[in-house]
Amino acid sequence: MNLFNFNNIGLRNKLLIIYIVSVFIPITLTHIAFYEITSNNVRAQKMNDISLSLKQISNDFRTAIDDAVEISSKLYTEYELYNFLETKYESSIDFIHAYYNYYSRIYKEVPLFSTVRSLNLYTNNDTVIYAGGVNKIDTLVKESHWYKDSESIRSSYPVLTRRIGESGKLDTFSLIREMDYFTTKDSTQKILELQFDIGIMDRIFHNVTFPGDIYLLDEKETIEYSTNPKVNWSEGNIQYDTITFSKDMLVFEVPFNVPYLNNWKVVGVAQEKVLLEEVQGSRNFILYFALINLVFPSLFIVYITSSLHVRLLRILKHMRKVEDQNFELIKGVNYQDEIGELTQAFNRMASKIKRLINEVYKADIQKKDLELQRKQAQLSALQSQINPHFLFNVLETIRMRSILKNEEETAKIIHNMAKMLRKSFIWGKDWVSVDEEIYLIKCFLEIQYYRFDDKMQYHIDVDPEARKCIIPNMSLIPFVENASIHGIEPIKGNGMINISIKRDGDTLICQITDNGQGMEKEEFEQLMRSIEQVENIGEHVGIKNVYYRLKLHYSNHFDFKVKSVEGEGTTVKIVLPFQK
Numbered sequence: 001m002n003l004f005n006f007n008n009i010g011l012r013n014k015l016l017i018i019y020i021v022s023v024f025i026p027i028t029l030t031h032i033a034f035y036e037i038t039s040n041n042v043r044a045q046k047m048n049d050i051s052l053s054l055k056q057i058s059n060d061f062r063t064a065i066d067d068a069v070e071i072s073s074k075l076y077t078e079y080e081l082y083n084f085l086e087t088k089y090e091s092s093i094d095f096i097h098a099y100y101n102y103y104s105r106i107y108k109e110v111p112l113f114s115t116v117r118s119l120n121l122y123t124n125n126d127t128v129i130y131a132g133g134v135n136k137i138d139t140l141v142k143e144s145h146w147y148k149d150s151e152s153i154r155s156s157y158p159v160l161t162r163r164i165g166e167s168g169k170l171d172t173f174s175l176i177r178e179m180d181y182f183t184t185k186d187s188t189q190k191i192l193e194l195q196f197d198i199g200i201m202d203r204i205f206h207n208v209t210f211p212g213d214i215y216l217l218d219e220k221e222t223i224e225y226s227t228n229p230k231v232n233w234s235e236g237n238i239q240y241d242t243i244t245f246s247k248d249m250l251v252f253e254v255p256f257n258v259p260y261l262n263n264w265k266v267v268g269v270a271q272e273k274v275l276l277e278e279v280q281g282s283r284n285f286i287l288y289f290a291l292i293n294l295v296f297p298s299l300f301i302v303y304i305t306s307s308l309h310v311r312l313l314r315i316l317k318h319m320r321k322v323e324d325q326n327f328e329l330i331k332g333v334n335y336q337d338e339i340g341e342l343t344q345a346f347n348r349m350a351s352k353i354k355r356l357i358n359e360v361y362k363a364d365i366q367k368k369d370l371e372l373q374r375k376q377a378q379l380s381a382l383q384s385q386i387n388p389h390f391l392f393n394v395l396e397t398i399r400m401r402s403i404l405k406n407e408e409e410t411a412k413i414i415h416n417m418a419k420m421l422r423k424s425f426i427w428g429k430d431w432v433s434v435d436e437e438i439y440l441i442k443c444f445l446e447i448q449y450y451r452f453d454d455k456m457q458y459h460i461d462v463d464p465e466a467r468k469c470i471i472p473n474m475s476l477i478p479f480v481e482n483a484s485i486h487g488i489e490p491i492k493g494n495g496m497i498n499i500s501i502k503r504d505g506d507t508l509i510c511q512i513t514d515n516g517q518g519m520e521k522e523e524f525e526q527l528m529r530s531i532e533q534v535e536n537i538g539e540h541v542g543i544k545n546v547y548y549r550l551k552l553h554y555s556n557h558f559d560f561k562v563k564s565v566e567g568e569g570t571t572v573k574i575v576l577p578f579q580k
Contacts, residue, residue, distance in 0.1 A: 011308070011309055011312060012309055015301075015305045015308075015309065019298070019301055023294070023297050023298070023301070024294065027290065027293050027294055027297075028290070028294075031286060031289070031290040031293075034286065035283065035286050038286070046274075047250070047252075050210065050211065050212075050250075050252060050268065050270060051252055053208050053209065053210050053268075054210060054214070054252050054254050054266060054268040055254055056208045057204060057205055057207075057208050057210065057214065057254075057266060057268075058254040058256070058266040060204045060207065060208075061204050061205075061216070061266065062256065062258075062261070063115075064115040064196070064200055064204060065160060065175070065260070065261065067115045067116065068115060068116050068158070068175040068194045068196065069158050069175065069260060071116060071119075071194055072158050072175055072177045072192055072194055075106065075119075075179075075192055076177060076179065076181050076192065077181055078106070079182060079185075080102055081102070081106065081179070082179065082181070082182050082185040082190070083185065084098055084099075084102050085121065085123050085125060085128070085179070085185075085188065085190050086125070086185045086187055086188060086190075087125075087127075088125070088127050089127040089128065090127075092129055095127065095128055095129050096129070099129075099132065099134075106119070115196055115197060115200055116194050116195070116196060116197070117195050117196060117197045117198070118133070118194075118195045119133055119192075119193070119194055119195075120133055120134075120135055120192075120193040120194075120195060121133060121134050121135065121190065121191070121192060121193070122135045122136070122137045122141060122189075122190070122191040122192075122193065123135075123136070123137060123188050123189065123190050123191075124136065124137045124188050124189050125188045137189055137191065144163065144164070145161070145162065145163060145164065145170060146161045146162065146163040146174055146176060146193070147191075149161040149162070150176040154176045154177055154178045154191070155178040155180055156259070157177075157259045157260045158175050158176065158177045158260040159175070159176045159177070159260065160173065160174075160175055160176075160260060160261060160264075161173070161174060161176055162174070162224060162234075163195075165198065166198075167234075169234040169235065170234050170235070170236065171198075171234040172195065172196070172198060173195075173196040173200070173201065173224075173225075174193050174194060174195045174196065175193070175194040175196070175260075176191065176192070176193055177191070177192045178190070178191060178192075179191065179192055201216075201225050205225065205227050206227065210227075210268055210270070211270050211271075211274040212268055212269050212270030212271065212274065213226065213227050213228040213231075213268070213269050213270075214226065214227045214228075214266060214267070214268050214269075215228070215231075215240060215266070215267040215268075215269070216264070216265075216266055216267075217240050217264065217265050217266075217267055218263070218264050219262060219263035219264060220239075221239060221240045221241065222237050222238065222239060222240070223238045223239070223240055224264075228243075231243065240267070245269060246271070248271055248272045248273065249269050249270070249271060249272070250269070250270050250271070250272050251267060251268070251269055252267070252268040252269075252270070253265050253266070253267050253268075254266045308339060311335075311339045311340075311343070312339060314330060314332075314343075315330065315339070315342060315343060315346055318330050318346065318350070319346070322350065322353075325357075327350040327351070327353055327354040327357075328350070329347045329350055329351065330343050330346060330347055413446065413447055413450045429473060430472060430473055430553075431470045431471070431472060431473060432470065432471065432472075432473045432474075433467065433468055433469065433470055433471075434462065434466050434467050434468070434469050434470075434471060434501055434508075435462075435467045435468070437471060437473075437474070437475070437476050437477065438460060438462055438467075438499075438501070440474070440477055441460070441476060441477050441480050441499065442460070444477060444480060444481065444484075445458045445480065445484070445497070448484050452488075452489070454494060455488070455493075455494050455495060456484065456488055456495060456497075457494060457495065457496045457497070458496070458497040458498075458499070459496070459497070459498050459499070460499045461498070461499065461500045461501070461502075462499075462500075462501045462502075463501060463502040463503050465503045466501050466502060466503045466508055466578075468580055469503070469508050469578055469579060469580060470579050470580065471508070471510075471576060472546075472549050472550060472553050474546075475546050475549065475550065475574075476499075476510055476512065476574075478542030478543060478545070478546050479512045479542075479543070479546070479572045480497065480499065480512055481542065482542065482543065482570075483497050483512055483513075483514035483516065483570065483572075484497065484514075486516070486517075487514040487515075487516025487517060487518070487569060487570055488514060488515075488516045489516075490516070490517050491516055491517050495514060495515060495516055496514065496515050497512070497513070497514045498511075498512070498513045498514075499511075499512055500513075503578055505578075506577065506578050507575050507576065507577060507578055508575070508576045508577070508578045509573070509574075509575050510573070510574045510575075510576070511571065511572070511573045511574075512571070512572045513569065513570070513571045513572075514569045514570055515568070515569040516569050516570065517566070517567065517569075518564045518565045518566045518567055518568050518569050518570050519564040519566060519570065520566050521566070524562075524564045527543070527562070528562065530544070531543070531544060531547050547560060550574070550576070554576065554577065557577055558574070558575060558576050558577070559573075559574070559575035560573075560574055560575075561573045561574075
């Protein structure tokens, strides 16, 4: 088991580790901690500010209600008011005199409080005139929202409730109180209503900036008022728990602990991202500051370490060249540090080794090299004794004798065979013209026609413009050979090979088609897969050889397609760049 050793790490990685441990990690952790502390402090301060804003709203609301409660308390203990509402008036004139003597004075005191708009008295005394703020407690009143809402508790303390306003909605707030302080004046039911100013709620709840929505809830958590425009609080009883909030919402609550607002509360809902708006602005500053702390030390470290790393790599590069007997000296300024001394020592060593090799071993190597060349020459001379021209001379002798015996067809076939053999043995050049390639193909097809007679038919169509185009040597004949041997020979009937070479703009289109037996689907798919396996020639040597030579000469600037159907034949189409 190999134990970890710091000395096995490359110099570049060592410097990188030093940078990460000594610079990157400390600076990054410092800025992360600074950002977290700043975020928490700002968040706490922002939450405190929002809480204070909500408390300010609740205090303003409480003050407005207290003004109304103060008026109601004064009137609640006013004996003359009870006497005014309890008296059985014999005529309307008597009531009018009583109204102007007492009630008008009280009615004038109400405007002294800006939050209260009007004073209404309700009674079931049939002898009073119901006008000028005096109203009858009839069936319509008893069915109203404010009457039912305050019925159970208005006899104990004032009740804040809503009533239908001028808009026809429950958007007007009133303070309701049962007039039952004097037990001797209880022959009729008497109710006091102090109606608040219409815009008082808007002024209270919108006067202080709150970054969210505010809800005024009663003891049943019914929404009595809301700054959320999506909540139609004036339409009726809407429960607070029916409203859906996103998970990032923060909820602030300020309850009221006075009897007439028992269990009422003001609820503020704000998104958490609002709390961090100031942090978002400072985050960029922290990020830029962190980048500056990272970039400048990093550049300085890179500048310093490059003096070490680059020069050490240069020494290592030249030492590897020594393994290949390349004793190139390290050029450049000779610095006075340790790496500079190492460079000078390497140059001295390389010079001595190079001089030693030239003086001691070079002569011996040259002597052995000359001996090897001499033996190679002897071997070449021996091989040259077996000359392919011997075979060509024999074929020429057979052809001449066939001519003398008037066997001209046999002589022609032998002549074509000699040409093909000469072409195979002597590969003079890599490129040939289309005419030269077609000439060799005709020689092959003439031989095949001689062998199979009418069974082997062929047709060659060459565009005159394409005849002088150059193509890789023997790039078409392997496909003609496959069409003849593997396509036409196995079938029972006559076969036909069509060869078409045409120019199409800047391309040369070569197509070889036969009506032979074709290939089975699996055999065809295996052929197409094997063409891409350059390292393994295997079967189909001729086709692969042509494909690899085309790829060598044209790279990817050619098109090679093969189509074969069992029982119908095979078509090979090659599209090459047109070159004269």
